[in-house]
Amino acid sequence: MQTSKNRQFILHQRPAGTPTTDDVVLEEHSLAPLAAGQVRVRNAYFSLDPAIRGWMDDTPSYLPPIELGTPVRSTTVGEVVESLDPDFQPGDKVVAMGAWEEFSTVPGAMLSKVQDDNRFPLHYYANILGAVGLTPYFGVMDAGKPKPGDTLLMSAAAGAVGSVGGQIAKLAGCRVVGLAGSDEKCDWIISELGFDAAINYKTCGLIADAIARACPAGVDIYFDNVGGEILDGALLNLNSGARIVFCGAISGYNSAEPVPGPYNWWQILARSVTVQGYLVSDYVDRFPEGIAQMGEWVEQGKIKFREEIVDGFENTFSAFLKLFDGSNAGKLILRL
Amino acid sequence: MQTSKNRQFILHQRPAGTPTTDDVVLEEHSLAPLAAGQVRVRNAYFSLDPAIRGWMDDTPSYLPPIELGTPVRSTTVGEVVESLDPDFQPGDKVVAMGAWEEFSTVPGAMLSKVQDDNRFPLHYYANILGAVGLTPYFGVMDAGKPKPGDTLLMSAAAGAVGSVGGQIAKLAGCRVVGLAGSDEKCDWIISELGFDAAINYKTCGLIADAIARACPAGVDIYFDNVGGEILDGALLNLNSGARIVFCGAISGYNSAEPVPGPYNWWQILARSVTVQGYLVSDYVDRFPEGIAQMGEWVEQGKIKFREEIVDGFENTFSAFLKLFDGSNAGKLILRL
Structure with missing residues (x-):
């Protein structure tokens, strides 16, 4: 050649x-x-x-x-x-x-x-058999420490990682609520992907209040792809002992100015929250396990993408x- | 009566x-x-x-x-x-x-x-047998997950919690570096308490650089009582997989304006850091264990306060x- x-x-x-x-x-x-x-x-x-x-x-x-x-x-x-x-x-x-x-x-x-x-x-x-599948797989199943009955709140829930992560959390027995930026996306994650509820963050008014309405039992796992105001809203709704899987912060990626961490930073202490900085590359030794599981779910029609x-x-x-x-x-x- | x-x-x-x-x-x-x-x-x-x-x-x-x-x-x-x-x-x-x-x-x-x-x-x-002892005891020994040889960076190291926490970390086999606000306090934590190094954060210049000099092998555990600029400086020196014990944020307590989280928030993801929001009250069932251990160390002269x-x-x-x-x-x- x-x-x-x-x-x-x-x-x-x-x-x-x-x-x-x-x-x-x-x-x-x-x-x-x-x-x-x-x-x-x-x-x-x-x-x-x-x-x-x-x-x-x-x-x-x-x-x-x-x-x-x-x-x-x-x-x-x-x-x-x-x-x-x-x-x-x-x-x-x-x-x-x-x-x-x-x-x-x-x-x-x-x-x-x-x-x-x-x-x-x-x-x-x-x-789905690359980072898009493995990132939510280890993020939800390992960093998120899901228990059946937990409420998982997914940011960017119609996105590549979020849409798959929400379905994985359902398979783990969680109630899953997604945040997305249009009514069409919200409809899709509920009707096609099986999310329990969805929030259109562009039209919902105060995000913290919208999350409170959609998560009446509070949030046990917040899967964060976005940072910014949505993270701040989530922090006000976490249960004691909740986990944040910190997977991304796209809201700040194109900012030319320094972007601070969440204004509700104190809530991490006040609610005994664990924030796990999460990189799928930390799981490289377990990729074969992840690819095998994701492949099986895809073949069984349990994960749509x-x-x-x-x-x-x-x-x-x-x-x-x-x-x-x-x-x-x-x-x-x-x-x- | x-x-x-x-x-x-x-x-x-x-x-x-x-x-x-x-x-x-x-x-x-x-x-x-x-x-x-x-x-x-x-x-x-x-x-x-x-x-x-x-x-x-x-x-x-x-x-x-x-x-x-x-x-x-x-x-x-x-x-x-x-x-x-x-x-x-x-x-x-x-x-x-x-x-x-x-x-x-x-x-x-x-x-x-x-x-x-x-x-x-x-x-x-x-x-020492109340919150001042129990807070650093469970914070260092449980939330911090210390391993012998780890470097622990203690904020407010001449303060009530910090001075005791640093000594506990030494007993756990860590190298311990403290941040304090005067040369006299820095001398005290080294010569009297046995810290390995100290940084006067008021005179050290850029805090991130001073931490880098004092922690040449990076920081494995950052015990945060203060938040603000010191937290931001610590974040730039954490090793992959480091733990932050988030115990307090006194730098912001008297601010009349909203105080954002750390500007180096992204480093939590980039370095696979675990931030543990830490309340000693979560350990109330283990207080008898903590009081017994602290009392023993105090009687043995291993913890000064x-x-x-x-x-x-x-x-x-x-x-x-x-x-x-x-x-x-x-x-x-x-x-x-």
């Missing part, structure tokens, strides 16, 4: 607020020969995730910032085309910590092979921006 | 910022006859704690706000003078959830009897204000 050119979305400068095409620029570069231990993957799908926005900032986080002048980091799914790692052969289907580029060249250690690769469509590994697949490598960046205005209908995937 | 008059410090209005003598007023009232189940205690000591300031606000917390027109709630130590609860007899020494008043009249359920009352001076039960005893009931309120300018030298106790 001989390819010499590689189109890439390069991070040229760090965004202030919502990223623009001055920040992220499509360029074409030559591919360098493989070094020892490296594997070249022809990317087939990109998983477009809110977390990528955080990696564009120059602030300490769980992964280093994306270096300026390099392609935008992304989970990708693709096929090995060339390998100097004996564990990978051309033709292998893999999930990579790659980037927004046609070909990603990575050490074998940053790849995982898709097992049993005819059982599910390949792009499921950029969705939506995806919006945008075609065309050149549309990667414009598709990514959908995450921040809420216009994507389900997990956002780019198909090259 | 016949007493008809009772002097009390009454909460007349909710303080905006630091409480004043317009907010808390000394008055004399008549004592009502005891009702069924009630016990009358002649107070000998008040434990003057920062938490009392929080109870003066009309915000939801772990105890209801002090009602306007009633005496200021406080832990007290004293002697039963009259009882309509068969579990208590005149002469019993007790710890009460009472108030700033000469006589507190409470249901027996809000009292605990001092066991073996000649073993320690009575006022120890307003100090300081106290500042202010004499005179009428000085209660002015003594309380010392907590907020840091002028008290050790646990603050009022002796009637």
Whole structure:
């Protein structure tokens, strides 16, 4: 396999607020020969995730910032085309910590092979069998410590992680209430996904009061993808001993100003709350367990999920921006 | 025993910022006859704690706000003078959830009897054998999940809870670094209490950098009594999987404006941190264990503590204000 050119979305400068095409620029570069231990993957799908926005900032986080002048980091799914790692052969289907580029060249250690690769469509590994499934799986089942009868409040409940997480919590015996940004989304999570109740946070009035009405027995687990005012409203409704699974904070990702923690921070003490900073990567040793369980639930029809697949490598960046205005209908995937 | 008059410090209005003598007023009232189940205690000591300031606000917390027109709630130590609860007899020494008043009249359920009352001076039960000892005991040993070799960072380390908590962490095998507000306090926690290092947060420059220098292996447990900038500095130095024992937030107690949570809130996620909202009252079933262990350490000379005893009931309120300018030298106790 001989390819010499590689189109890439390069991070040229760090965004202030919502990223623009001055920040992220499509360029074409030559591919360098493989070094020892490296594997070249022809990317087939990109998983477009809110977390990528955080990696564009120059602030300490769980992964280093994306270096300026390099392609935008992304989970990708693709096929090995060339390998100097004996564990990978051309033709292998893999999930990579790659980037927004046609070909990603990575050490074998940053790849995982898709097992049993005819059982599910390949792009499921950029969705329900990838971080989108594993994040809510370990977040709800492990960090959330659900007990039957608990009330779980899910933020961004029509989003990729939230919609799956709510269904997992139902399977764990919880009463599940979701927050979403339109009546249509609220209808969907109740009628299609089986949530017990839903709150349209754009029209509900004071969020804390709306949560109180929807959760008359209080909230035992708050799964936080958003931060901001919704987190503050949730904090006023937590039961003593409640758990917050702190999985994301998308409300602040595009802020150019420092974003403070919740104003109701004191409630964490007053209600003996446990806040668990949650990264799915902490569970990497248990991914096989998670993929097996999620695959089984998917085959049994117990977990439903939506995806919006945008075609065309050149549309990667414009598709990514959908995450921040809420216009994507389900997990956002780019198909090259 | 016949007493008809009772002097009390009454909460007349909710303080905006630091409480004043317009907010808390000394008055004399008549004592009502005891009702069924009630016990009358002649107070000998008040434990003057920062938490009392929080109870003066009309915000939801772990105890209801002090009602306007009633005496200021406080832990007290004293002697039963009259009882309509068969579990208590005149002469019993007790710890009460009472108030700033000469006589507190409470249901027996809000009292605990001092066991073996000649073993320690009575006022120890307003100090090392009361909340001041039990709060750091369960906070460090249970909520903090210490492992030998961990680095524990203690805020307000020369304060009542912090100075004891640091010594407990040393007994648990931790390296202990304390933050305090003067060189004299820093010297004291190292030379007298055995802390490994100390930071004068008033003169150290950027707090995050000073913590980094004092904790070269990072911080595994941050015991937070203060919130604010010190919490933000600690968050930038936590190791992955670190624990925050959220025990207090005195930096914000007298603010008239809403105080946000930490600006470095995101680091809780990025470093997989567990924040444990911590109330010693959650451990009430284990108080006998805690009192026994603290008593043993005190007798063995393994835990040192300081106290500042202010004499005179009428000085209660002015003594309380010392907590907020840091002028008290050790646990603050009022002796009637």
